[in-house]
Amino acid sequence: DQQVKQNSPSLSVQEGRISILNCDYTNSMFDYFLWYKKYPAEGPTFLISISSIKDKNEDGRFTVFLNKSAKHLSLHIVPSQPGDSAVYFCAASIIQGAQKLVFGQGTRLTINP
Amino acid sequence: DADVTQTPRNRITKTGKRIMLECSQTKGHDRMYWYRQDPGLGLRLIYYSFDVKDINKGEISDGYSVSRQAQAKFSLSLESAIPNQTALYFCATSDLGTDTQYFGPGTRLTVL
Numbered sequence: 001d002q003q004v005k006q007n008s009p010s011l012s013v014q015e016g017r018i019s020i021l022n023c024d025y026t027n028s029m030f031d032y033f034l035w036y037k038k039y040p041a042e043g044p045t046f047l048i049s050i051s052s053i054k055d056k057n058e059d060g061r062f063t064v065f066l067n068k069s070a071k072h073l074s075l076h077i078v079p080s081q082p083g084d085s086a087v088y089f090c091a092a093s094i095i096q097g098a099q100k101l102v103f104g105q106g107t108r109l110t111i112n113p
Numbered sequence: 114d115a116d117v118t119q120t121p122r123n124r125i126t127k128t129g130k131r132i133m134l135e136c137s138q139t140k141g142h143d144r145m146y147w148y149r150q151d152p153g154l155g156l157r158l159i160y161y162s163f164d165v166k167d168i169n170k171g172e173i174s175d176g177y178s179v180s181r182q183a184q185a186k187f188s189l190s191l192e193s194a195i196p197n198q199t200a201l202y203f204c205a206t207s208d209l210g211t212d213t214q215y216f217g218p219g220t221r222l223t224v225l
Contacts (some may be wrong), residue, residue, distance in 0.1 A: 043218050045214045099211070
């Protein structure tokens with residue numbers, strides 16, 4: 001049973017526009033969420049996170065939004081750049097600091113010039 | 114220098130062979146993890162260790178074993194490899210009290 005779902009395997013966006021990556025979860029016990037970015041032949045790298053006590057967290061061009069009632073989070077990248085082309089994974093944990101993460105399937109983002 | 118290293122980076126083996134994947138870290142973290150990535154399934158946790166004397170099964174531990182030789186070293190073994198263990202394997206570490214995990218570059222394993 002996939003507790004964290006990224007229903008879009010791929011997304012294509014024009015350079016300079018907004019990229020929106022979505023993630024849904026089923027376990028209401030999740031209270032901390034992270035986004036990771038992965039380039040080919042490299043391991044995932046941490047991008048941004050959000051606690052369930054917040055509904056938004058921003059870091060430069062990256063903003064994560066959390067809608068707890070809908071069990072949905074999204075990652076916004078504005079403006080999108082060619083270097084943003086990668087696979088993005090969302091992840092969730094039960095109890096912040098428990099350090100066991102459940103990952104989604106990933107979304108491949110392609111930024112077109 | 115990479116903080117989390119994995120060896121080998123690529124490995125092709127045959128069904129029934131024993132194989133070990135190794136992970137080393139210089140981050141000084143107590144917590145280490147092994148994941149596998151399959152297309153369409155994301156990253157799934159195989160085993161994790163919160164310190165040298167602590168080993169825990171993850172979501173998909175059947176067919177795998179691990180050894181935590183030191184704080185900095187965590188190895189994953191496939192006692193008798195089978196083709197559906199063909200995947201990309203990642204090691205990760207984290208510091209006490211945080212959820213952020215730091216990943217190695219991965220090992221691409223093919224079992225024929």
